[in-house]
Amino acid sequence: MSVKILLIYTGGTIGMIKDYETGALRAFDFDKLLSRIPELSHLNCDIQSVSFEKPIDSSNMNPQYWVRLLEIIESNYKEFDGFVILHGSDTMSYTASALSFMLENLGKPVIFTGSQLPIGDLRTDAKENLITSIEIASLQKNRQPVIREVCLYFEYKLYRANRTTKINAEHFEAFASPNYPPLAESGVHLKINHDMLIRPARRKIKFHKDLDPSIGLIKLFPGIDREFMASILLNERIRAVIIETYGAGNAPTEEWFGEVVRQAVKQGKHVVNVTQCSGGRVMMGTYETSTHLKKAGVINGSNITTEAAIAKLMYLMGNGVGAKVFRTIFETPLRGEMD
Incomplete structure (x- = not known):
């Protein structure tokens, strides 16, 4: 047959x-x-x-x-x-x-x-x-x-x-x-x-047919400012934001940067740290330039691609995953997308 x-x-x-x-x-x-x-x-x-x-x-x-x-x-x-x-x-x-x-x-x-x-x-x-x-x-x-x-x-x-x-x-x-x-x-x-x-x-x-596309994507670059970051992170229509950081998950340590990220997390937004490098992984806390993100409650994207991070966020939010377990579930491999 x-x-x-x-x-x-x-x-x-x-x-x-x-x-x-x-x-x-x-x-x-x-x-x-x-x-x-x-x-x-x-x-x-x-x-x-x-x-x-x-x-x-x-x-x-x-x-x-x-x-x-x-x-x-x-x-x-x-x-x-x-x-x-x-x-x-x-x-x-x-x-x-x-x-x-x-x-x-x-x-x-x-x-x-x-x-x-x-x-x-x-x-x-x-x-x-x-x-x-x-x-x-x-x-x-x-x-x-x-x-x-x-x-x-x-x-x-x-x-x-x-x-x-x-x-x-x-x-x-x-x-x-x-x-x-x-x-x-x-x-x-x-x-x-x-x-x-x-x-x-x-x-x-x-x-699963329920997807929530209320996502923002920020790629860090030298010279990025508070107004731009806030326009996405604090946008009331956006429920989750992926930040493409430098290297192993590093970002500016200027006070305004951490303050905007903390404010977004306090508002209940899911903020995910993904490296903008083509290979490698996010290791928040390894360097001083990522410790503030870890303390703020940013989700560790490990070695997930930006494409998969977007899809995973849409899937989890569309399926009504609660705020208390969202970070844990995102940081857990579901379909072999990260390790």
Whole structure:
């Protein structure tokens, strides 16, 4: 019995094909997938596809579309063995991170992929990304999926989705996972790093659709002032703020900075410390320049990415996590997003 894979097209470069007479890009007809990519017939799986009613550029992605994507997976979860989601690369890490939290007790593979060049281009990376993503999603052992988490596949590497960030707009190697090794690597052989995979408890899957996007994001820079910080931290419409700090979680020690942060925390806002470095982690209290943040009640983001921190905040606030336990739960790994 062949494995059933659902291909979900949200939009993005991978789903475009060039009309060589006009040079214009048009949407690819996924019903004709096998005729365009006959190599897929060699995979032992039955591939079906569904597309957003109106495919979108990933720059327009938002939490409402994340819920729509979740609903597609929910309505097809029992019928299919795995899911491959085609998505524009610009916000792929945000969407993939969000889905990792929205899918609790996931027992099947959900693989995000895309491309830097359209599927019809001569030098496209779309075919390899698509073929290998489907192959990985169809992997089974003892009739059970090998992968049981949300992943992102790009340029010969499979990553845990909520560990990724886009690092390059031109190279085929567009993504990186600075603080966690690849889950798989594709070369002459497909090598799965089994020790790196999540082994979820065999519990009933839960689909979480409530998200709260009342979040602010501040990236520190030399010269940042009180007025700017206060405009975000003390904004009454914002419930949580991520501060991208320097190095291992360091920030200015000027009195006004600490005072604004303390005031925000006293107002009940969730303030998260995330490093703006691509790799490494926040270690509040290691240096004097972060001790004041720890004392103020700032949440330690450890080595979580900004994309995953945003998704985790939306998920926790949307699910009504109380103020007394919020910090503890955020600082606890829920889907392998931090350690």
